[in-house]
Amino acid sequence: MDITYSFISLVIFALLSLMAILLMVYISSAVAILALLLVPLTCIFIMSDTTLSFLAFRHVVLAEGNVPINNYHVLLFIWSALVGIIVYSEIFTWYLGRKENKKYQVKAAETKPPKNITSSSMSIVSKAVSLLHR
Numbered sequence: 001m002d003i004t005y006s007f008i009s010l011v012i013f014a015l016l017s018l019m020a021i022l023l024m025v026y027i028s029s030a031v032a033i034l035a036l037l038l039v040p041l042t043c044i045f046i047m048s049d050t051t052l053s054f055l056a057f058r059h060v061v062l063a064e065g066n067v068p069i070n071n072y073h074v075l076l077f078i079w080s081a082l083v084g085i086i087v088y089s090e091i092f093t094w095y096l097g098r099k100e101n102k103k104y105q106v107k108a109a110e111t112k113p114p115k116n117i118t119s120s121s122m123s124i125v126s127k128a129v130s131l132l133h134r
């Protein structure tokens with residue numbers, strides 16, 4: 001019975017993790033964090049006895065019975081890992097977006113578009129002549 005309950009627990013946590021990762025990739029990281037927090041909390045409010053007995057299930061006891069590993073320990077581990085991944089991806093995308101915007105602003109300040117077609121053709125010809133004289 002304990003092996004099946006452990007397997008069911010791991011499947012539930014795998015589905016929660018998969019849902020959070022898919023929401024982060026396809027929708028938004030804010031929605032992923034909200035779902036990651038609200039799904040277990042909603043389960044606690046709707047089915048409090050069942051959820052609390054699920055979270056209190058003991059998988060392993062370490063250190064001669066002094067350190068139990070329950071489902072809520074696994075849930076906290078999954079929360080911390082996924083929130084860390086989500087926050088890291090947000091900071092990384094912000095940093096990369098910041099670099100691109102700064103690069104485009106510098107380019108826009110350096111080059112001005114030509115006023116008309118004759119001035120642009122004259123600049124092309126003058127650049128070609130300067131290349132030939134080198």
